[in-house]
Amino acid sequence: MKFVHIAVAVLLAAAPIAIQGAIHTNWVVVVGTDTGYPSATLDLINTGSAALESEQHDDYESYTGATGTSSPTNLNDGTTGGDNIVGDIALDLSNGWTSTYILDTTTARAGYHVTKIQTICGWTAPLGDQRYEVFYSTASAPDSFISIGSFACSTNVPSDQYTTRITITDDDDDGDADYEDGIVASNTKKIRFVFDNIPGYDYTACYREMDVFGDPAPTGTMIVVR
Ligand SMILES: [Ca+2]
Numbered sequence: 154m155k156f157v158h159i160a161v162a163v164l165l166a167a168a169p170i171a172i173q174g175a176i177h178t179n180w181v182v183v184v185g186t187d188t189g190y191p192s193a194t195l196d197l198i199n200t201g202s203a204a205l206e207s208e209q210h211d212d213y214e215s216y217t218g219a220t221g222t223s224s225p226t227n228l229n230d231g232t233t234g235g236d237n238i239v240g241d242i243a244l245d246l247s248n249g250w251t252s253t254y255i256l257d258t259t260t261a262r263a264g265y266h267v268t269k270i271q272t273i274c275g276w277t278a279p280l281g282d283q284r285y286e287v288f289y290s291t292a293s294a295p296d297s298f299i300s301i302g303s304f305a306c307s308t309n310v311p312s313d314q315y316t317t318r319i320t321i322t323d324d325d326d327d328g329d330a331d332y333e334d335g336i337v338a339s340n341t342k343k344i345r346f347v348f349d350n351i352p353g354y355d356y357t358a359c360y361r362e363m364d365v366f367g368d369p370a371p372t373g374t375m376i377v378v379r
């Protein structure tokens with residue numbers, strides 16, 4: 154019998170450890186307007202962001218009304234839009250849809266640490282109530298999606314116009330009651346939103362912006378010793 158001994162050690166040198174704790178989420182609502190919260194223009198997936206490589210929308214069927222045609226491009230154009238303007242929202246009345254944002258890892262080779270996601274929705278009740286699931290994949294496994302969680306708000310606003318905003322952050326579990334000091338998604342290559350229809354209504358909701366905040370993940374030096 155022949156024994157071959159090969160010692161292989163892979164060292165990730167001095168890369169800070171990504172801290173991922175419990176996901177923290179909350180939602181807020183403002184009544185009387187369906188554009189009540191501002192959208193970010195400088196987040197990772199915003200149109201024109203250097204971090205955004207491309208985007209893909211699957212199973213999206215647009216809706217056309219008197220004030221325009223809905224489009225998923227409204228999700229990252231940096232504006233909440235105008236009250237009652239169909240052309241400023243993403244709305245699909247046919248079984249929801251999936252939007253995937255692919256981040257550029259040419260320079261940020263280890264992907265991005267996502268630290269916060271905020272999503273803004275607004276219309277006349279009940280079409281301002283959000284419901285979706287978020288997934289991400291990593292730079293090392295770009296087609297393997299991991300669920301961050303399912304998120305929803307149920308406002309019970311009777312009839313008026315209203316705007317909702319869901320905020321998703323991460324508590325790094327250090328006990329300091331700061332719920333935004335962790336990492337929502339580590340080493341991210343793709344971020345995916347799956348929008349469902351809301352049970353009880355033959356509608357989805359009127360989404361106005363999805364903002365994804367974060368920074369390039371530190372790149373470690375890989376040393377292989379034989
Ligand atoms: Ca928008």
Ligand SMILES: [Ca+2]
Pocket residue numbers: 192193194195196198199228229230231232362363364365
């Ligand atoms: Ca944005």
Ligand SMILES: [Ca+2]
Pocket residue numbers: 212213214245246247248249250
């Ligand atoms: Ca659809």
Ligand SMILES: [Ca+2]
Pocket residue numbers: 324325326327328329330331332333334335
């Ligand atoms: Ca904390």
